[in-house]
Amino acid sequence: MPELAFTVLAVMAIATAILALESKEIVYGAISLAIMLMSIAGFFILLDAPFVAMFQIIVYVGAVAVIILFTVMLVRREKWLKAEVGGLQMVGILGGLAVAFAFGLLLLQSTLGSVVASGEAVSFFEIGVQMISEYWAALLVLALLLAASLIGALTLARIDKEE
Amino acid sequence: MSEIRTFPDFVKRLVIVVGGLVILLVVLFGVLVNTVPVVSEFNDVLLASLSNPGVMLAYLDSLGVGLNSTIFRIVVFPGFTWAALIAAEVIWFERKFLAKMQLRVGPLYAGVIAGILQPIADMIKLLFKELTAPARADKLVFYSIPLLLNAIGAALLAVLPVSEAWIIMRSDVSMLVVFAVIGFAPITVLLAGWASNSKFPFIGALRGLHQMIAFEIPMLIAALSVVLLAGTLDLVNIVQAQSSIWFIVLMPMGAIVFFCCLLAELERIPFDLPEAESEIVMGYQTEYSSMAFGNLQLGVYIRFYAMAGIFTTLFLGGWHGPMILPAGFEIANQVEWFTLKTLLVMVFMIVLRGVNPRFRMDQLLRFGWARLLVLAFVNLFLAILILQMGWFP
Structure with a gap:
């Protein structure tokens, strides 16, 4: 199934x-x-x-x-x-296939096939714990990015009023 | 047969036709009982269940469509039929109630009491009308939109906890399922407007898109504060966390923000710009006729019920309420409280429709981005404060 x-x-x-x-x-x-x-x-x-x-x-x-x-x-x-692509389309398709083929070969030769899943799905609580313990720096950067975009959105929303 | 002139005439004709069909089926059944073994078995069960209804339930259970099966839940009780019935009667109630508020009479003739069968009569009328589409419409997308809108309304029912025992699908992340399903609505509305290939629907669709994107974010953040306090994304656990105190008492601001966003997502007055009747006919629904329009309306009202149910679940304590039925009916009591609260939320939305004018587009967007978003964040910080100070047990 x-x-x-x-x-x-x-x-x-x-x-x-x-x-x-x-x-x-x-x-x-x-x-x-x-x-x-x-x-x-x-x-x-x-x-x-x-x-x-x-x-x-x-x-x-x-x-x-x-x-x-x-x-x-x-x-x-x-x-x-x-937008005309012309003859470049064939090159793109061949290039994409070559990359896919190369990745496939790499995956086949890697040890990925012998990895056994533990059977237990990782719960999102664990993801959260990992986020604030091990990857706190990335979380901080993400938070700053979100705050910056939010302030940007609020500024854009307020511009109309000043005009 | 005589010509049909009034609704009672129509009902008489309907009774004659349906009665004839029933007699025909009974005769057919009588013939099949003696020839096909499956039918004769069903006949035995039917006769036995006249004195003891449990026999019938056991027989249905053995076929896999009993009261405890998933199919029954999806098709009948907390699922589609239940929601569609509520949707139909809410349409009647909305028309009658608005009429009373505006000193009109409202639906009167269909049905004996106050036109209560008006939605059924309307549905039968729609079934017999011609299905039309604009000549240059994109037919495939045009005709699939009513079904899609029905589907995204009904998909919300899957995670709606009507009671502890009556829920179609319990999931760890059912809150995210709700927001994933809500995210489909702008696409549907936009495609409806585009596929109609007509001016008013397109303007309505663009308005709907602006509005839904603007109000989805404060809605998500208001719901996030509930998740913070309950400590789970599972709607069943969120309801259980409210056994002592409802979240609307702890976070009235969050409830108000969520409610406003609900009104905007459902395109109800005062946020009904996508279908503003006086400006753009019926918005993205303008070009739909016959049962396509009926399906569209059904989808809109099922979504109305489902979203009101989600508000009940998040802020009004879901199925919790004092025991008013006799002991032994705990589950029925829960279902009754959930339905009652959901209907109250819907009635409140209808009252707002009766007493409010419509927002202008720029007012609406400023209200969404510059007011509700800020209030939602303030509410989030208040939720963190409540959690840190230990005010919530």
Whole structure:
């Protein structure tokens, strides 16, 4: 059963990723991108990490995909159609395949295959404990970044009033 | 047969048609009982259950669709049918109550008491109307939006703890599930407006998008303070943490912020800019007709019920309440308190709709980003203070 789910999710992710790039209608591209990001969330659920999966959906589908759709709606269609890739497309595809092949070889030769999962999923409480004990510096930087963006948003919101 | 002119005529015709069908089915059943073994077994169970209903329940349990099965929970009780029934009657109540507030009469004819069957009559009317779409609409997206909106409303029901025993899916992270599902709403609204390929829906969709993004963040932070106090992301544990004192008493500010964000997410007055009737007809729902519109409305009202239920869960103590039913009915008591509180929240939202004008777009955005966000953060710090001082047991 997990194998079947994995196959379905993998096919869905790759198909929608290709569709996101190749679709003529840019809105369909944005929708396929959202579906692709959701199938990534499906992978996280398969890995017994619902916490990460839910955040994947909240951040990528709820915020990133919405912002992309929003931008797409506000830009004229002709501007998107003008972008011609030409012969470089083949180079890109071959390059991508080569990189994927190289990564595959690397993974096959690594010791990843012999790692045995403990069976217990890591609870998000442990993630939280690790965050404030071992990785406190990263947490601090993240907090500063969030505070800066929040102050920026508030400033932007207040500019209207002064005009 | 005679022409149908009034609603009673219509009901008579309906009774004739349905009655004929029932008689036909009974005859068919009588023939099948003697030929197909499965049907004759069902017949035995049916006859036995006339004197002892437990037989029927046991038989359904053996088929995997009994009262304790997940399918029953999804389809019937805390799930879709229950929510759809509440949604239909809330539509009636909203129309009647608003009419009373505005010194009108409201629904009157359908149903014997005060037009109580009006939503059913409306649904039957919608079923028989023509399904139309604008000529240049994107048909695939256009017709899938009502179902999608229904789905994201009903998905919230999965984690809604109606009582300790009646919950479809219990999860460690059900609070995050709620916010993940809420995150789909802007996409649905935007696509509805885009696929209609029409001016008013598109303006409505862009307004809806602005509004939902602006109010999602203070909503998340207000809910975060609840998570801090309860120390869990599980909605069942959050309700259990409120057994002695409700969070609305500890954090009234957080409850107000969350409530305002709920109103904005549900696009209800005073934040109903995406479907402002006097400006843009019906917003992103303008081009929908027939049962597509019916589905859209059903989705909106199921979402209304589910979000009110989440407010009840987070701030009003969920299923907790004094025991008013006789002993032995503890679970029924919990269900009744949860439903009562949820309905009260919904009634309060409808009262607000009756007495408030509509915000302007810039007022709305400033209210969201510059007021509610700040208040949500202040509330978060107050929650940390309550936790540090040990005021919450």
